[in-house]
Amino acid sequence: MLSELAIKNFAIIDDLKISFSRGLSVLTGETGAGKSIIIEAVNLLLGGRASADLVRTGEKSAHLEAFFDISLDSPAATVLKSQGLDPSEGLIIRRIINANGRHRIFINSTQSTIQLLKQVTGNLASISSQHAHQGLLKEDNHLDILDHFAGIWPLRNKVKATWNELMPLIRELEHLKATITKRTEDNQLLKFQIDEIDQANISPKEDILLETQKKRLKSGSEIFTCLKTGINHIYTGEDTILEKLDTIKTGLEKYTPLDTNIAQVAEKLSRTMLELEDITDEMRHISTGIDLDPATLEETEARLDLIQKLKRKYGQTSLEDLLTFYGELKEKISGSEHMAEKIEAMGEQCRALSQSLGKMALDLSKKRKKAAIKLAKLAENELKTLEMNQIRFTIVVNHSPLSRPEKQPKDLFSINGMKITDTGMDKVSFLMAPNPGEKPRPLARIASGGELSRVVLALKAILSHTDDLGTLVFDEVDSGIGGKTSDKVGIKLKALAEKYQVICITHLAQIAKYGKTHYKIEKQVINERTATHITPLTQKKDRIHEIARMMGGSTISQATLDHAAELLDSNL
Template identity: 60%
Template sequence: MLGELAIKNFAIIDDLRISFSNGLSVLTGETGAGKSIIIEAVNLLLGGRASTDLVRTGEKQAELEAFFPIEPDSSAAKIMRAYDLDPFEGLMIRRIIAVNGRHRIFVNSRQSTIQFLKQVTRNLASISSQHAHQGLLNEENHLDILDTFAGTHTLRNTVQELYGELLPLLKNIYELKAGIEKAIEDNEFIRYQIDEIESAQLKPDEDEALETERNRLKNGTEIYESLNSAMDEIYSKDGSVLERLGKIRADFEKHGVVDKALSRMAETLSRSMLELEDFNHELRRHCDTVDLNPDILEETEVRLDFIQKLKRKYGGHSATLDAVFKKYKELKSTLSGTENMAGQIEQMEEKAEVLSAEIGRKAIELSGQRQKAALELATLAEGELKSLEMENTRFRISVTQVKKETKPEDPQKELFFDPLASPLLTVNGMKIFQNGIDRVSFLMAPNLGEQPRPLSRIASGGELSRVVLALKAILTETEPVGTLVFDEVDSGIGGRTADKVGMKLKLLSEKYQLLCITHLTQIARYGTHHYRIEKKVINNRTSTVITPLKETGDRIREIARMMGGSNISQATLDHAAEMLE
């Protein structure tokens, strides 16, 4: 149950803290006093969507807190243990709504996420507000309600998982089939490109090596003459470098007898002359490699020109040899992929058939459980509605299937824009949707002699609020929650009907904690606890104030206010006291 609620700087609420207990807690007050704001705060603490507009004017952030005592064997306790939170400490939720959009969530002082908040509070509290009433008019929500009652969420999740696996597979099959014909046509050209690159017998960095060779060949004569000139200077001509160095060495050796330093210098000079002779041999060897044949230069330029054309053709924007090699690999991969495409399609179709058969079986099983549950839920709903002054109401739940058209105009287009109509996503001629094969609609006939019709076409505000209450009373038995919050439960009703609704809420409060906002004395009279909500001007600012009415006299005056407005007579007070007896 909800043990405590604290609200600060939220809408017109300055600073508010209140404790709740078991039973039926009614919240009353003038229109606009801030009753629904309190419900909105609870909704945010259960994981509702936050808006910066809710921060009190002039403040940087709003702060909301809620404390829930946790039963040790509850689903919330299991979730808390899984996240290393101690359920014996209870669940303390704190949510900060900041003007700058940097909202934060804390669970037991640990920063958390909206996903975890929704998960851990799922069975702690449930809110029925005007949104729930309007949501009941939307038939898309009827399937969820029926599945909640039937307890078929596990089977439904299985269908969803199979659907999520099968649909992309079907799209891939279509895309492969659509592309295979064009791919086959392209293969001939791809093979030509591969052959052209392969026949070139390219080598890594060959273009750079050829550029170097071409430059060398172009300057062959000059290089040859330069090498010969160097050899003449070093070795061949009279007075060569080696000859002059030999004379110097001989002179140093002669005087080295008396000057040891010259002897060492002579040895150094000998080593240098040996290195110079080696260098001269290297010059000669390199000179022998210089090719002065113009035919070789022409062959080099032809090869280089051919490689440049391949680079422009296959090298993309970079026009490099590496890009040509990369393109070659891509072409080979494309060709290989196309050749394997037929085999891939066959394998994928086999898998799709297996998944299709499985989803078909599960969808039929799910539909059977829904149809059985629909009869049970309709019967229970009629019983609940009878207790809420709708004695002659007939409530029906329609569970139908959508038939598959025999000849769609464009089956491939239908696969994408209505993928559920794919031939592989049908069973027994019925379309399989993400949640199964069923379309669910709640129908009602409020009066004798009428045929049941969709709620959206016939239900008044008062009837709709009672249908919501009836379904909530039934569903809490299937998926129990600790706290039920009702806003607008008295919409469109009054008199004896309102009294019956109040009795129903009182009965529910024997099993669950109930918080109920009401404008009707017939409902407020049944409250185990009563809270008055009002607006007050404090320091030139309007603020919402909530006051627990613990004394009988305070409750009598609030009931009297609800009955007679600002002018409360003794007769009104007496009537209010009588209602509370």
């Protein structure tokens, strides 16, 4: 229950405090006095969106505070305890709205977030305003109301979670399929390129080795001639170097006993001759290995030409780059194979999720159809108590139709021809026939302001049992009604107030008379500043005077006062 409300520097309110009690509290006053501003303050304290424009002109910030009396086993208390906050002293919510756009929220003196605020206040109060009336004209809201009544939001949330998991998978799967289709076309070229490089059987740095070999082959005959000439001079020709050295060595050996230096020279000559013989053998071995066949050179040049051709063809500047490119081609082919496996696995996952989603959506649809019959009957009965005696109220639950393919959104998903979204497969419409002989039609097409107000009240009365709310707030509930109907609306509000705390803004005396507590809202100009003030009407004479004002306008006669007293007494 909302026990205390404090508002400071908010719109045209400078400083206002209200104490609410159980039962029906009515707020009355002239149009523009600030009644709806008070409701807006309550809305913000329940988690509504704040705007810097709401700060009173000339002030830096607006301060809103509410005290709710809650039980320790209430949902709000459970949330508080989960956050380490003590609910034993009740719930105090404070919001500071700064003109610079930086706002703050406090729950039981602890700074908090808008998300936590909404969790805490989820079951505290509900506000029905002109916005709610207009919202009832939108069929998207009909689905929410029906699901609320049916108590199937947990199942609907599962549908949404599954849908949110499935749709990205479907989009990714479609992308992969499109990619692999293109790759399949490209793979013919990839395989040709891989085969062409494969057949070349190229080794790393082979081009460097071939270039060296090419130079050696081109110089083969010159090298062979040079080697043969060397062998001839050293070993096989006439008057060879070895023969000359041997002659010198033989001549010196006669004198080695006489001079050790000569002996050393002779020894060196022997070693030199042995080394020259080794050199000759090496030269002979090298010469036998020289390939003088022109075909070998042609083969080497052809091999180099092949490598150069492949480098040019595939836009590579080096053999290393060509081999890297070859590796990338093989990875692409391998990637296509892996992609096919991924598509198969993802397809299985999509099929499983689709089956689960379809089953849950169908279950959700069945529950909606069952609840629709019950809610329509209850709404019809409620509306009959509000002077709509011949009303026929119908709730239609249909499967969402599929659009033409070219008009279907990319995130469309269907099962067996039924469109499925994150809310399921249904489209819900509230239809009404206010008078006998009329065909039920959508609310937006036929409901008057007064009829719409009563539909909102009827649904709120029904849903209040489902929500288990502590406080119901009504603004504009008397829009478009009067006379006997307004009296019936007042009776309905009073009946609701027997179970809930009900706060109602009204312009009608027939409704105001049912208030257990009555607050008068006035707009005053003090020191050239407009401000809203509230006065609890605790004295009967004050209530009579206010009800008389509501009945007779600015001029209040004794007859009007007598009528107001009679109205008030009729409720006592």
